[in-house]
Amino acid sequence: MAHGKNTALIVVDVQNGFTPGGHLAVAHADEIIPCINRLAGVFDNIILTQDWHPADHISFAENHAGKQPFDSIELAYGTQVLWPTHCVQGTQDAELHPDLNIPSAQLIIRKGFHAEIDSYSAFMEADRSTSTGLAGYLKERGIDTVYITGIATDFCVAWTAMDAKQAGFESYVVIDACKAIDLNGSLQHAWQEMLKVGVKRISAAQLLKEI
Ligand code: ZN
Numbered sequence: 001m002a003h004g005k006n007t008a009l010i011v012v013d014v015q016n017g018f019t020p021g022g023h024l025a026v027a028h029a030d031e032i033i034p035c036i037n038r039l040a041g042v043f044d045n046i047i048l049t050q051d052w053h054p055a056d057h058i059s060f061a062e063n064h065a066g067k068q069p070f071d072s073i074e075l076a077y078g079t080q081v082l083w084p085t086h087c088v089q090g091t092q093d094a095e096l097h098p099d100l101n102i103p104s105a106q107l108i109i110r111k112g113f114h115a116e117i118d119s120y121s122a123f124m125e126a127d128r129s130t131s132t133g134l135a136g137y138l139k140e141r142g143i144d145t146v147y148i149t150g151i152a153t154d155f156c157v158a159w160t161a162m163d164a165k166q167a168g169f170e171s172y173v174v175i176d177a178c179k180a181i182d183l184n185g186s187l188q189h190a191w192q193e194m195l196k197v198g199v200k201r202i203s204a205a206q207l208l209k210e211i
Pocket of ligand 1: 051
């Protein structure tokens with residue numbers, strides 16, 4: 001049996017770059033993939049996202065003289081964490097993880113392709129005004145509830161979940177189908193922010209039981 005026509009599973013950035021061996025590897029992030037594959041089996045509507053940067057991207061520490069990965073800088077749109085160079089367009093690091101097995105996914109949203117703007121969220125780029133078009137896509141298809149999985153809980157998953165809520169969707173983070181970076185308390189902070197705007201938490205087991 002499948003989840004309703006009005007729901008979608010969003011799988012955030014399950015790419016080589018964010019899993020062990022990648023340029024911005026999140027420890028144990030590959031361990032959530034079997035769970036995501038299982039969830040994908042019960043959804044009709046599935047969207048994948050892919051971090052997809054040009055080599056001169058503003059979020060890369062090596063593009064800022066004297067800066068190190070995980071330093072922060074202030075940009076016109078706010079504070080930007082600087083990352084190791086990761087998920088450069090067309091590289092193996094940017095490819096979806098080979099264990100991700102979701103042939104039924106219908107859309108891949110590529111994000112972070114503007115050199116001057118980062119994009120943690122699948123909905124809005126970090127300048128908070130450039131839309132990826134995902135909200136319109138979901139609404140035109142009659143989807144009102146999204147379940148979010150992937151990497152990293154405290155960055156791209158959190159921003160996607162909050163933007164989903166802001167765009168008018170019921171927004172759930174599937175807690176055991178996500179993995180966090182947890183940089184200086186960022187996971188706890190992200191959860192505070194998510195709960196504040198009404199993002200809900202659910203486990204994969206709970207979600208599978210509801211079907
Ligand atoms: Zn990125």
